Amino acid sequence: MTVLHRFKPVRPWRVSIRLQVLMLVGALVALMLVLQGTYMNARRAEIISEQIGLRALGVARTVAVIPELIDAFTAPEPALLIQPIAERIRMETGAEYVVVGNHEGIRYAHPVEERLGHAMVGGDNDRALIHGESYVSEATGTLGEAIRGKAPVFNRDGDIIGIVSVGFLIDDVEIDVRRYMELSWLPILLAVLGGLMGALWIARHFKQVILGLEPYEIARLVMEKEAILQSIHEGILAINKDGKVSLLNQAARRLMGVAAHEDLLNKPVQDVVPNSRLLEVLNAGEHQYDQETWIGDHPMVVNRVPIIHGGQLEGAVATFRSQREIMELSKALNEASADVDSLRVQAHEFSNRLYTVSGLLQLGRPDEALALIQQESRVAQEQVGFLVEHVSDAVISGMLLGKMLRAEQRGIQFSMPDSCSLHVELSSAGQEALMTVLSNLLDNAFDAVLMQTKAQTDSVPHVRLFFTDLGHQLVFEVEDSGPGIDPAQLETLLQQGFTTKPGKHRGIGLAQVQRLCAQFGGELTMEDGDLGGACFIVTVNKGRVAQQEISRV
Incomplete structure (x- = not known):
């Protein structure tokens, strides 16, 4: 059975269990949703940046294979032919710039015409001009830091004759990302509010389940219950709805002759007390009062009652006391009552004898008074002497x-x-x-x-x-x-x-x-x-x- 010193005193919290559950569950739900939203938005920003880079690369590749643009590289003034083509494409695609340069990186097309004929900046052209690769890069140009798609321009013989660079400014990209993220935070906020409402419902339901008690009150009740169960003289045996022992106090162990260290909890009641008849109460749900039975070598008087919670039969409990102890107590009470009556009779008889002795002495007959006294004393002495x-x-x-x-x-x-x-x-x-x-x-x-x-x-x-x-x-x-x-x-x-x-x-x-x-x-x-x-x-x-x-x- 449970030993009382196992329980440690519980310090009462000033915050109610309902508020604790609300704070804990609400904080967990909010933290989980915020972390998930942060990760998803960060991932969405990466995807948007990747998509813009792929978009810039696609435009660059498309521009690099335009026949008119390729033929313009051999014209006396390439910029006059390439600039209009690049600007038209820039306007149609929404790119920040479409820059075309020759194999030395000299611009033939640029949104700012004053910069035509100057070298391209950023230092990220070698992969396209030397190795003929198409790629996405981030670099700072004359218009600012941008995500750029680079593609080489090949002539009809397959030689690299130039480069196309299509860029989207990172500041613009970040504005688009923030706009998408602002929209995504709204459902997350609604989910957090829903989680807090659910936490509030859980807290209220949990409070109802524990009968409106606080944890320290439950701990105190458990300790009080254990103290009561272990201190009462009657044996108590309880089973759950599966017919297994759920409670056995020290008095029951004493009456059953079970050692204090022997663990009988969760064992079938038929294995512990075969004639307990608790299974009958569990199946029928009926009370049995003042039933006589034997437990081991002890005659017992047993009361058996079902445990019902919420209309459902959850178990049964039996309380039993030794019939011998009841008989001994009843016998002791009867004997005490008889002793009182006997003392009353003896007092009356002794008073009569005293009056008789007094009368004999007053009549001047001391010998007869002494003989009467000796007769009474002799009877008592004979009884004691015999024993x-x-x-x-x-x-x-x-x-x-x-x-x-x-x-x-x-x-x-x-x-x-x-x-x-x-x-x-x-x-x-x-x-x-x-x-x-x-x-x-x-x-x-x-x-x-x-x-x-x-x-x-x-x-x-x-x-x-x-x-x-x-x-x-x-x-x-x-x-x-x-x-x-x-x-x-x-x-x-x-x-x-x-x-x-x-x-x-x-x-x-x-x-x-x-x-x-x-x-x-x-x-x-x-x-x-x-x-x-x-x-x-x-x-x-x-x-x-x-x-x-x-x-x-």
Whole structure:
């Protein structure tokens, strides 16, 4: 199970979980969209620049193969023929300039006529004029930095006779790029707003799912729940909708005899507690209250209820408590009530005796008063003396003395023959077992003789106890003058829950006595007694109830 010290104290945040989720999800969505938009716009700028360069190159190649332009290179004044052709093409293509030069780079065409006859600038003509390549370059000319397409001009013999340079200014290109990017940022902005709205919905839905609690409140509730579950005395076993164990507190482990370190979570409940019947509750969705069952060697009273959330069956939980503990508590309460009544009766009787002694003394008869006092003292001393002589274990002696006083208070004749003997030194487990066995048998005998007395008012209730430790077995006989029991019904009487007495949570004592007898190497039998009622005979192995050093002898 969960150990409480695993939980660390959680510092409460001043910012609510709804705002935290909104900020986190919104920031992630916005950051992702902005980064994506930045990358896409950067890529779009590259593509636009590449397209403009290819466009410039295409125009340059087209101009370089115009026959009229090629023939004009051999004219006396090439610029007069080439300039109009270049300007017309510049105007039609929207290029910043279309420059044509000879094989030495001297301009034959230029948008600014004053620069005709001068050398082309930029230093990027060698690939075309020397190697005959067509390419795109970026260089700074007389009109500014531009993206330029370069193409060589070949004559009919295939010789390089000139170069065509078509340029678009980078400033103009950047203006076009910015215009496209401004248009692309609008859907990105709308997507960011949509993401923030979605984050707001997620935050509100998340808050509803956790019942409006903050994380530190949930942590505190978990710690409180664990403390409550581990501190209550009742065992708790819960399963999920798949029939697997989801909760098992320390009391349940104790009652089931499961080690604290053994991990049973997420195991099928049938493997952990085969007779839990939680699967029935899970399938039927019905409550089961105050059901009696056995878990291991313990009789239990169990309540089983389904776990329903949102109209759906999510699991089931069982709470169980030891029926023996309930019986012991009920018995202790009854005994306490009986002790109060007994003390009240004894106080009344003692007061009467005091008045009697006082009266005898006032009448001048001290000898008779002294005899009355000695008579009362002798009865108590005889009871204590018998137990000291015949029973060496102080715990068993105390229990038997209490039963003798209880029998006297209830008007029952309780006798033990002088041949009784119990001198073996008992272990703590042996003491507990013999106390349970004798207490249950004597209480049953007392109840039986009182029932007989109610039916037959002239009968004297009598219970006799005999015990001996001779041989390898301890033998106990509890005989009563009650109505008796058919020995053939013994097997039925020993069944858990079977009882002939009115009231709830009965039918445990004899079943427990039989279990203890079997545990300590003995048995429980019954026969007709000499007093007219039943006689229960218990045998236990002396070595199993004695102290360790004696059991090895």
